[in-house]
Amino acid sequence: MEQKVKRIGVLTSGGDAPGMNAAIRAVARTALGLGIDCIGIRRGWNGLISSDFIKLTTSSVSHIINRGGTLLYTARSEEFRTTAGLDKALATCKLLGLDAIVAVGGDGTFRGALDLSRRASEVGYQLQVAGIPATIDNDIGCSNYTIGFDTACNTAVECIDKLRDTMQSHERCSVVEVMGRHAGYLALYVGLSVGATAVLIPEHELDFERDIVEKIRRARLAGTTHYMVVVAEGVGSAIEIGDRIHEAVGIDPRVTVLGHIQRGGAPTARDRETASRMGYEAVKAIVSNQGNCVVATKEGRMVVIEMEEALKMTKTFEMDRYRILEALTNNNYAEIG
Secondary structure (H helix, E strand, O other), rough: OOOOOOOOEEEEOOOOOHHHHHHHHHHHHHHHHOOOOOEEEOHHHHHHOOEEEEOOOOOOOOOOOOOOOOOOOOOOHHHHOOOOOOOOHHHHHHHHHHOOEEEEEEEHHHHHHHHHHHHHOOOOOEEEEEEEEOOOOOOOOOOOOOEEEHHHHHHHOOOOHHHHHHHHHOOOOOEEEEOOOOOOOOHHHHHHHHHOEEEEEEOOOOHHHHHHHHHHHHHHHHHOOEEEEEOOOOOOOOOHHHHHHHHEEEEEEEEOHHHHHHHOOOOHHHHHHHHHHHHHHHHHHHHHOOOOEOOOOOOOOOEEEEHHHHHHHOOOOOOHHHHHHHOOOOOOOOOOO
């Protein structure tokens, strides 16, 4: 006999991403439309441990779809990684009568959700969990796209376009560091969009002479007097790379670290629309007793993947964009293959 879902919790955890508010809104409104109460857990898994929550209503999630950040705040929780922390969180679930939790975040958020569901099962409490992928790095293995990526890219592009104006005026080299500790999706997408001279990503082993110095030299021979180098933070310090450029070719680079500005701002239409669809599908999966799942995108479609399977999945970094970048940068010298 299927369990009737009466009350759903929703939380955001880990790094914030534009579009999280749209996901919260979609979860709340879908649940409320089905006659299910929706409780917002504040400050991620910490909030579940400390019973920090609010009841969400149609009006309380109005006018948030266009806002960056997250209405429910977000945090990381070391205590939640322990059995004692899980038991405290579970006590809050029992107190509130939660039948399910929708967790918006990344792989760490999903692992926490799965651990909580398993712990609940051990003590005889039925709790479904559903994950919604949200990270500006777009590096969650089970999903082609994650909430926040498009907005972060557009923010970085806008900043770099402005930097290019001043670099062109002074005939300078600009080294811009964008986020991406373990993945180069953001750097490569942005680099291609701004016509960067060079893009450094973790997935491509750096040869400083080949990947930077020679590209700057070729650009100069082609008549260019200003250069843009985009660096994913996982490759190394943009400041150190700027120093090496100065030593190698004698120009004086200006270094800009965009940092957390990439996490902010109003989400783009793509992130709002994707978050809305994911929030809706997460609630529908729970109501259908398809809990312990992740709502992901695959070839533009929404798919529901069992969470344990989703956490085992890896994403193969496609180098197509890198080859296109190579072909479009100083194309008289490019090799297309």
